[in-house]
Amino acid sequence: MHAFTRLAAAAAFVALGPIAPAFAHAHLKTSFPAADSVQTTPPTEIDITFTEDVNIKFTGATLTGADNKAVTLGDGMLMGGNAMFMAPITGTLAPGKYTVDWHALSTDGHKTNGSFSFTVQ
Amino acid sequence: MSPDAALAVCRFAHTLPLMLIWGASAYLSALVTGARAAEAWRPLQPWAVAAAIVAAAATAATLPVETAFIGNGWVDAFNPSVMGDVLTTTTVGQAWGGEAAGIVLLLTALAWPGRIAFVAIAAAIALASAALTGHATMEDGALGLAHRLNDALHLLAAGAWLGGLVPLMLSLGAGQTDGTVDVLRRFSTAGHWIVGLVVATGIANTWLILGQPPADWSSPYQLLLSLKLALVAAMVALALTNRYALMPRVAATRGMLTAIRRGALIELLLGAVVIALVSVFGILDPM
Numbered sequence: 284m285h286a287f288t289r290l291a292a293a294a295a296f297v298a299l300g301p302i303a304p305a306f307a308h309a310h311l312k313t314s315f316p317a318a319d320s321v322q323t324t325p326p327t328e329i330d331i332t333f334t335e336d337v338n339i340k341f342t343g344a345t346l347t348g349a350d351n352k353a354v355t356l357g358d359g360m361l362m363g364g365n366a367m368f369m370a371p372i373t374g375t376l377a378p379g380k381y382t383v384d385w386h387a388l389s390t391d392g393h394k395t396n397g398s399f400s401f402t403v404q
Numbered sequence: 405m406s407p408d409a410a411l412a413v414c415r416f417a418h419t420l421p422l423m424l425i426w427g428a429s430a431y432l433s434a435l436v437t438g439a440r441a442a443e444a445w446r447p448l449q450p451w452a453v454a455a456a457i458v459a460a461a462a463t464a465a466t467l468p469v470e471t472a473f474i475g476n477g478w479v480d481a482f483n484p485s486v487m488g489d490v491l492t493t494t495t496v497g498q499a500w501g502g503e504a505a506g507i508v509l510l511l512t513a514l515a516w517p518g519r520i521a522f523v524a525i526a527a528a529i530a531l532a533s534a535a536l537t538g539h540a541t542m543e544d545g546a547l548g549l550a551h552r553l554n555d556a557l558h559l560l561a562a563g564a565w566l567g568g569l570v571p572l573m574l575s576l577g578a579g580q581t582d583g584t585v586d587v588l589r590r591f592s593t594a595g596h597w598i599v600g601l602v603v604a605t606g607i608a609n610t611w612l613i614l615g616q617p618p619a620d621w622s623s624p625y626q627l628l629l630s631l632k633l634a635l636v637a638a639m640v641a642l643a644l645t646n647r648y649a650l651m652p653r654v655a656a657t658r659g660m661l662t663a664i665r666r667g668a669l670i671e672l673l674l675g676a677v678v679i680a681l682v683s684v685f686g687i688l689d690p691m
Contacts, residue, residue, distance in 0.1 A: 308689045340489045341474055388474055392496035395689065 309335035309389040318399035325376040336365035341388035349380040376403045407472035415683035417462035421455035426527035427567015433521040435590045460507045499534045506530030532556035558605035564598050566675040569668045576665045592647045628685035642671045
């Protein structure tokens with residue numbers, strides 16, 4: 284067994300070594316507006332790029348203002364492959380701090396969620 | 405109970421019975437010849453049927469539980485539109501179709517008494533279908549496919565190990581006969597390869613998912629995976645003790661057979677705990 288195991292393990296590591304590890308969960312990679320950024324012009328959309336392709340049926344975001352009031356977002360859609368989520372902001376954001384709460388389902392069925400904030404000047 | 409916890413319970417109640425049916429029937433059809441295999445299977449058949457029914461119930465429950473898990477909690481469990489989206493747009497939904505088909509095949513095979521090899525093949529399909537159908541999308545490419553095949557191989561090898569212990573313990577329980585040492589030797593020869601395969605595919609799987617050993621114990625996934633590895637190491641130690649310390653003394657020393665059976669039973673119980681751990685951490689975030 285030892286010789287076999289060592290051989291198989293060595294083969295596995297040699298074969299798989301150079302590739303990037305695959306994460307089954309979709310994490311936030313970049314966003315617009317960026318987390319903790321200050322926007323001088325009010326953004327008209329929320330973009331979230333994930334580390335994995337996501338399923339649009341079970342991926343979404345909500346936007347809340349500093350007074351805990353929800354801001355209406357248009358229907359979300361995927362852009363540029365299936366890893367970037369975009370939701371248009373209907374109306375103009377007044378100056379203040381906003382929080383985006385997002386949830387995502389990666390294409391292989393794992394759920395993630397998170398939030399980030401930005402400020403409109 | 406949260407949908408997450410219910411999903412872990414379903415995963416356990418699906419995987420363990422299928423592993424035992426697959427391993428026991430594969431052991432008998434591959435390593436025991438003709439009439440003796442049929443004779444050894446007879447007392448196992450009702451247990452296999454019961455285990456298959458448990459796995460079938462777990463599979464049936466998985467769809468609403470998965471729908472609640474992916475949707476907005478229990479309110480969505482039987483929401484037809486959410487369930488439809490889960491079935492048609494997610495890979496776990498597609499995998500569920502494969503699992504359900506595998507279970508139907510297994511129940512059919514079990515209704516056909518005396519066809520142990522058919523039971524083994526059907527159980528293997530039921531066990532591995534989730535790994536193969538769930539993620540074998542073309543966009544994953546060759547690497548994705550290799551990952552799924554590795555997953556399936558890992559499940560089958562682990563099942564062969566655990567399930568094979570059941571008929572082995574039964575045959576040892578019948579007391580020592582001329583064939584006892586022969587039975588043990590065949591089991592351990594195959595066992596070396598199977599345990600090697602479990603370890604190799606397990607390492608490959610960890611490498612594909614984490615890209616490193618599970619060293620970050622602040623991540624529940626990596627902590628539970630480490631615990632699993634410790635238990636598997638204990639199982640391997642038990643198997644090696646049985647093979648190299650106890651087995652050579654079976655013919656000469658009384659009570660050795662009982663000791664081997666006890667070791668095999670502890671291996672089996674540790675294996676069940678390992679499946680329980682995987683059922684839990686398999687749905688957690690690896691990072």
